[in-house]
Amino acid sequence: MALRANRGQQVLQSNAIVAVDVVLFTVRPKTEIEQAWQVLLVQRDDAAFVGKWSLPGVLVHADETFDAAARRALQTKASLDAAGWYLEQLGTFGHPSRDTRGRVVSVAHVALQRSDELTLVPGSDVLRAEWVPVRWVPAESLAFDHADMLRVAMQRTQSKLRYSWVAFQLLPEKFTLPELRSIYAAILDPALLRLNTSNFKKAFAELFASGALVPVGQRATAGRVGRPADLYAFCGPLGGTWERELPWQMERDLHAPAS
Amino acid sequence: MALRANRGQQVLQSNAIVAVDVVLFTVRPKTEIEQAWQVLLVQRDDAAFVGKWSLPGVLVHADETFDAAARRALQTKASLDAAGWYLEQLGTFGHPSRDTRGRVVSVAHVALQRSDELTLVPGSDVLRAEWVPVRWVPAESLAFDHADMLRVAMQRTQSKLRYSWVAFQLLPEKFTLPELRSIYAAILDPALLRLNTSNFKKAFAELFASGALVPVGQRATAGRVGRPADLYAFCGPLGGTWERELPWQMERDLHAPAS
DNA sequence: GCAAAAGTGTTCATCGTACACCCATGG
DNA sequence: CCATGGGTGTACGATGAACACTTTTGC
Known part of the structure; x- marks a missing residue:
């Protein structure tokens, strides 16, 4: 004062x-x-x-x-x-x-x-x-x-x-859906690794529709067994994120008093 | 330094x-x-x-x-x-x-x-x-x-x-569902005033089930035309809020760049 | 009695989830 | 050719929204 x-x-x-x-x-x-x-x-x-x-x-x-x-x-x-x-x-x-x-x-x-x-x-x-x-x-x-x-x-x-698309900040320019899924699994819940590609993809339907998430048309180089995953690119604003709502709500800690 | x-x-x-x-x-x-x-x-x-x-x-x-x-x-x-x-x-x-x-x-x-x-x-x-x-x-x-x-x-x-139940902070001990609805309408979207009591009530099904939102058993004193509304009380932790997810997503401003 | 506001229950469309099937690679 | 992992489509169940109907008040 x-x-x-x-x-x-x-x-x-x-x-x-x-x-x-x-x-x-x-x-x-x-x-x-x-x-x-x-x-x-x-x-x-x-x-x-x-x-x-x-x-x-x-x-x-x-x-x-x-x-x-x-x-x-x-x-x-x-x-x-x-x-x-x-x-x-x-x-x-x-x-x-x-x-x-x-x-x-x-x-x-x-x-x-x-x-x-x-x-x-x-x-x-x-x-x-x-x-x-x-x-x-x-x-x-x-x-x-x-x-x-x-x-x-x-x-x-x-x-x-x-609530947003920040997950893409943790991936390179080109990435696969399994890689994207691993981001969510590592931060939110390991059980998400078990999500089907189809169901996982539906959560990003908006992005596909708006052209913010586009298939590159290439395959990831397969270093391990199994079919190589398709590559995608995120064309949203650099460093920016959109509001969104993820469908899967994991480990719901409702009924727990907030801080 | x-x-x-x-x-x-x-x-x-x-x-x-x-x-x-x-x-x-x-x-x-x-x-x-x-x-x-x-x-x-x-x-x-x-x-x-x-x-x-x-x-x-x-x-x-x-x-x-x-x-x-x-x-x-x-x-x-x-x-x-x-x-x-x-x-x-x-x-x-x-x-x-x-x-x-x-x-x-x-x-x-x-x-x-x-x-x-x-x-x-x-x-x-x-x-x-x-x-x-x-x-x-x-x-x-x-x-x-x-x-x-x-x-x-x-x-x-x-x-x-x-995402939470803070709305109850803006109401007295006893309140009616239309009053609660008006809180959401004033802050989120005036169109919520048109929500049916039944549908609005379903959004708080969790609270009713957990006993955090209980009917008082009284009616609001009717000062205007129409049936008086039932009174409810919120028994959640004072000043506290729970995490939650509201069903109705109004005025979705997706595709708008965040700050 | 009529209009207005509150409350209840049912119907319907939407969407998330589960699952069955197909594709591509390494061994 | 088989195991493993990725990708596609369909079917079912939960749930949010719309609506018709009942209740209770003021005029």
Whole structure:
């Protein structure tokens, strides 16, 4: 509330430290479906909390948007060029005692990106940067309230998968329907792997009708037994998603009180 | 990034001003359905932006949660005791140039409350506090980026209404199904007023089955023509909501790019 | 009694699911 | 030629929407 004059312009006194943290999710193919959904964690080499695992994050610069800061966090902590990646704000965590170094308010973000062509290089103040299966994350030992962030991010991502087409962010240009199905199975429910191609395809009838999901006319190169799957391409707006409603509602946790 | 020692404990330098703003929605009965959905706006008497209409907001105190600050905003700006009201974080708005007085980061919240027993009293730095139909809000003339906040809050509330039971937050203890229907109609689509009682009731079959929505066994006192409606009570957790899926999907804006 | 509003039950179309069948590859 | 996995079409069951009908009030 403290005010002070500055060149005739009213100026407010800073009262907090603002940071961003990024929950970067990926789905790794050729992995057991239960471990395919993974998150980027970094082991801190900061003055405080040395050795602790945490989400990548940085303090927000004076003239920097949250979005830019979040991408910079991925750049400086793991040498990832996140330009163009799917990134959205998750929520802000600001409990007064969440950080012992002061009133640190962190704007958490969620990013989704396929990782088969990425290499993680530990950046500044980082000992290691690794992909960790979300169900293996040592929640209790994460720094700050990053376990909370991760939990909320997981729920939000599961919802997003149901209400939008973000799943395509986790696939290359050309992909097969079984690959697409594995994205949903890894994040929502492994039982989806048992879904028939026909039934799975019907869930995307709108996209086929609108021309946003088109068959490429090629077959995937078969490296294993069985018929090679057809290749498809997603022609929706880059980095954008549409609202939608997925038919299959799995693991319905109705009757459970919300947070 | 600037650090300084303080009693041997590492302390981070404040780099921003953190505030909260509240989008308080209500649905006013006995109002044209198109104007029934209303939002609380206050006319500023602050040193800056005098006369401008804005959402109620305050700076966050050093040892205060966002939730507490948001309720304090309603208290100090409109003399509303928001203890126990439904309140959730919406998102954080922090564009570097959103406030000319410095790097002000605002954590926006959404609150839902019935208003038939409330009286608005302008508080500190406030000339007037009024309910404004959301479709009448002079978006361009709102202070800061509050027009953006309001737009996002409206979308979020519409989604929440579809995915949860928050609608009951906008009704008194005892209410009728037509009243409940008017909540959905005011926020989602006026055409819902034409829904048959039978079909509308089926949407809440789960709640009836679980005992969360029970008939009181009374009739509403009929002040107008037509049969008086039966009274019901919602016995879900106070201030809580369950996940759910509403059957009727109105005004589907598929094929429209998301923000 | 009549119009208006609320509540009930039935019918019909739609859609998700299950399943049977066909195709293509590796061994 | 057989096992495995991908792809297609059909049939059945659940459910949301439309509607006809009954109940209860004000005028």
